Amino acid sequence: MFSQEAEVVVIGGGVVGSATAYFLAKENKNVVLIEKGHSAGEASGGNAAWVWSLTRKAGIDITLAMHSISIHQQLQAELELDFEYRASGGLMIMDAENQVPFVKEHLDQREKDGHPLEMVDAKQVLEIEPMLNRDRILGGVWNPVDGTTNPILLVASLNREAEKLGVQIHHHTEVKGIDVSQGRVKSVTTNRGTIKTDCVVNAAGSWAGHIGKMVGITVPVSPFQMAMLVTERIPRCIFHPIMGASYMVEEDTGKEGGLGSGLIASQQVSGNLLLGACWRDAGFDKRTIQEEIERIAIVNIEAMPSLKDIRVIRSFANFFPHTLDDLPILGPVEGVEGFIMASGHNGHGICLGPGSGKLVAELLCTGNTSVPIEELKLERSALSVE
Amino acid sequence: MEKAELAIIGGGPGGISAAVEAAGSGVNVTILDENARIGGQIFRQLEKGFTLTNPEAMGRDYQKSVDLFRQFKKVASRINYLNHATVWGIFDDHRIAYGRNGKSKTIEYKNLVIASGAYDRPVPFPGWTLPGVLTAGGAQNLVKNQRILPGKKILLAGTGPLQLVVAHQLIQAGADIAAILEVGDVKGMWLKLMQGMWGNWGYAGDGLRYVQTIHKAGVPIMQNHIITRANGNQHVEEAVIARVDKDWRVIHGTQKSLKVDTVCLGYGLVTSTELTRLAQCDHTYDSGLGGYVPVRSETMETSQKGIFAVGDGAGVAGSQVALTEGQIAGIAVVQALGRASGAEQKKTLAGLQKKLARHHRLRQVLDDISRPRPGLYELAEDETIICRCEDITFKQIKPLIQKEGIKAKDIKRRTRVGMGSCGGRMCGPILIELLRNLGMQVSKQPDGLNVRPPVKPVSLGVLAGAGDNQ
Known part of the structure; x- marks a missing residue:
């Protein structure tokens, strides 16, 4: 039977919405989760599968990441279904001189902020990942708290536990409208019925703007595509998530209409390699293009020449909810009481999702959050287009 | 980048007859074939070093193939036949990417005939x-x-x-x-x-x-x-x-x-629709066949202009139908390129379509006999493997397929079924029939298990070695 009423309606069955629903249910809230497709059906289901903080900037960015990593650990201990979370440590490699000053600056900032990182030399890099091309490595950065997970299992595990706690999850259900009167949320209308509620969490990711419109607000979140390759299963040869430091230099490539690329490599528990990445503005198009596939292969062969005979079994792309300052939008919205934002995780949703869910649940249950989220509000100046 | 007025994927009867027809009217044709020699599965030629002492043993199809190969030889100068070519992607802007001799290459086509064939129903x-x-x-x-x-x-x-x-x-x-x-x-x-x-x-x-x-x-x-x-x-x-x-x-x-x-x-056989799906052609579920087929016009053109589908890959009906459909598509391409005076071709086309109608009467009968009935997909037990690549057993998907409103895609997300190296070619049709057995509505498009390039496994070295694309 379709839900009639709820204390909180969470829109979006990705990692953010699923974590929000779970943590609310733990606090005895009566929650309904609405998902237009299936849980982890969009960006939460197709991504690098990393729990990664190495490149997070000093300030709120790294604070959120560190908080969320602690929540990943908590979930690993308390959820029944294993989601293959491995805090193996993460590695960034430098292979061009122009990367060095950017990396040094990043390390300085992080040190000052109380979240130091460890610089390693070429020899140490090769000890950590012996398969890397020894002719190209200049050095790297090591971060012991980073690792990988299985996002689909993580979401499935959160959903399973939430359902046990009474959360009603409606898949293939689309939100058609949100009734607001006198500045307060009253109900959510879907293609399957209307749910009375005075609280809605907008965890719709790239679709957060569509949901925002329903209550008359502009949510500046846009889809941004990232493409990756999946190889056949092979014996373990990559031990940690590896990122190329070109990301520190060319962070904005692709955002101006071009095609950005950089090294991302890790190996899943199943043995498949997940190799990336290219990114570009492709709207809501999930298809991969030939250039992306070839560029990713080139970037990875340069970094790990011994992979040349490994076969690629598919490519995939997803679009991440992008915001102008690369930070998520979290918290209440001025003028619409009961409407809470939890979207715009910029491709860091897997790392940040559990923490964001926890913070939103705290906000709704106590009015306070254990990490201050004031600077993540929708009304912040960094998000205004002018 | 190479260019072709007509690119044909598949060197079986459908692909070869389209090539013969188009090349015979002066069209430059490139055939991309995974095999060593033309003929496909049905007209398979013996490996070199084996001699045939008793052609009778190979069946009548073998003799038919001799005719086709003879015609092929006559127009071979206008056909660029690329063997051992694995097509791994079809992209926008009329581009096909394929791997051959350890390199990835691109070909730009004006018209495309997909003759991808079929494989045994799992x-x-x-x-x-x-x-x-x-x-x-x-x-x-x-x-x-x-x-x-x-x-x-x-x-x-x-x-x-x-x-x-x-x-x-x-x-x-x-x-x-x-x-x-x-x-x-x-x-x-x-x-x-x-x-x-x-x-x-x-x-x-x-x-x-x-x-x-x-x-x-x-x-x-x-x-x-x-x-x-x-x-x-x-x-x-x-x-x-x-x-x-x-x-x-x-x-x-x-x-x-x-x-x-x-x-x-x-x-029976299941159509290989990976390429027509990748090319974003519309498909429909053919319950007589028990599988998806691309939607086609009378001239074998799909919903994508300039992309044709012929033979078993478009609806399992055997080599005679493949030959006729290939010929029709070949004529349609000749017409599209403005290489033929209309009248004579129209007459030929009408004759071929009549022939096809006759074949289809037989096909309907065959479909009626071989159409999979529910019992066929009730044999699996808990420990029976459903997805061979990912080692997924029936026990793992059973609780999911019984959920109301569940879609093939959801089951894939939850269990990794279809995420192995076969790209869902094996478990995809099984999943669809299991869902149909439980009374689920099969969606019009085969969107259950998306096709993503490369559609056939290609090594990173081949993909990285794409030298001629600039």
Whole structure:
């Protein structure tokens, strides 16, 4: 039977919405989760599968990441279904001189902020990942708290536990409208019925703007595509998530209409390699293009020449909810009481999702959050287009 | 980047006849074929070094293929035939990416004919992944390609006249066949076949010859029988068979076992739609066929302008239909390129379409016989593998397929079914039939398991070595 009423309606069955629903249910809230497709059906289901903080900037960015990593650990201990979370440590490699000053600056900032990182030399890099091309490595950065997970299992595990706690999850259900009167949320209308509620969490990711419109607000979140390759299963040869430091230099490539690329490599528990990445503005198009596939292969062969005979079994792309300052939008919205934002995780949703869910649940249950989220509000100046 | 007025994917009868037709009218054609030589699966030529002493053993199709190869030779100067070419992607802007000789290359086409063929319908039952269980197509491949027998004591299980063809070929090659199980009703089949044969006399003659060979060899054809299990330690040692009702459901108490070391499964063919799906052509579920087919116009054009689909890849109907469809598509391409005066071509086209209608009457009859019935997909037990690449058992997907409103895509997300190296070619059709058995509505488009390039595994080195694309 379709839900009639709820204390909180969470829109979006990705990692953010699923974590929000779970943590609310733990606090005895009566929650309904609405998902237009299936849980982890969009960006939460197709991504690098990393729990990664190495490149997070000093300030709120790294604070959120560190908080969320602690929540990943908590979930690993308390959820029944294993989601293959491995805090193996993460590695960034430098292979061009122009990367060095950017990396040094990043390390300085992080040190000052109380979240130091460890610089390693070429020899140490090769000890950590012996398969890397020894002719190209200049050095790297090591971060012991980073690792990988299985996002689909993580979401499935959160959903399973939430359902046990009474959360009603409606898949293939689309939100058609949100009734607001006198500045307060009253109900959510879907293609399957209307749910009375005075609280809605907008965890719709790239679709957060569509949901925002329903209550008359502009949510500046846009889809941004990232493409990756999946190889056949092979014996373990990559031990940690590896990122190329070109990301520190060319962070904005692709955002101006071009095609950005950089090294991302890790190996899943199943043995498949997940190799990336290219990114570009492709709207809501999930298809991969030939250039992306070839560029990713080139970037990875340069970094790990011994992979040349490994076969690629598919490519995939997803679009991440992008915001102008690369930070998520979290918290209440001025003028619409009961409407809470939890979207715009910029491709860091897997790392940040559990923490964001926890913070939103705290906000709704106590009015306070254990990490201050004031600077993540929708009304912040960094998000205004002018 | 290479360019082609007409690019053809697949060197089987459909692809070759389209090439012959178009090249004959002056069109420059490039054929991308995965095989070493033209002919595809049905007109497979022997590997070099094997000589054919008894062409009769290869069936009538072999002789037909000789004609086609002769025509091909005449226009070969206008055909760029690329063997060992694995197409891994079809992209916007009329581009095809393929791997060949360790390099990835791109070809830009004006028109494209996809003649990707079909593969044996996968049917899961306990023991279907044991060594010694192979598909009828696989057995045919061994016999036709290398004259190797697949085993010492062979059981054929499946449906439709294709089984008789395989049996004929195996017997001619000296095989010992324990029995041929026809899951359908043979008596009804022959009656219907006679109706379908009207005007298709070539097929009737073939069929009679096959049955004669089988009778002479003393091989029993057991109608309304199915294989329910293959047993053995490391390899097939025994097959359990049973009688079935009209829905192909096992009648309990009729099980018995046969000592065999090889099982050849022939439950018909499933279209290879990866490429038409990648090209974003519209598809529809064909319940007669039990699978998805691209939607096509009278001239074999898909919903994507300039992209044609012919032969078994567009609707399993055999080599005669593939030849005719290829020819029609070839003429349509010639017309699209403005290379022909309309009148004569129109006349030819009308004749070919009439021929096709005749073939289709037979096809409908064959479909009616071989269309998968519910019982076929009720054989799997908890430990039966559904997805061979990812080792997913029936037990893992059972609770999911019973959920209301669930879609194939959801099951993929939850279990990784279809995420292995075959790209869902094996488990995709199984999943769809399991869902259909439970009364689920099958979506119009085969969106359940998305196709993403590369559609065939390609090495990173090949993808990275794309040198000529700038």
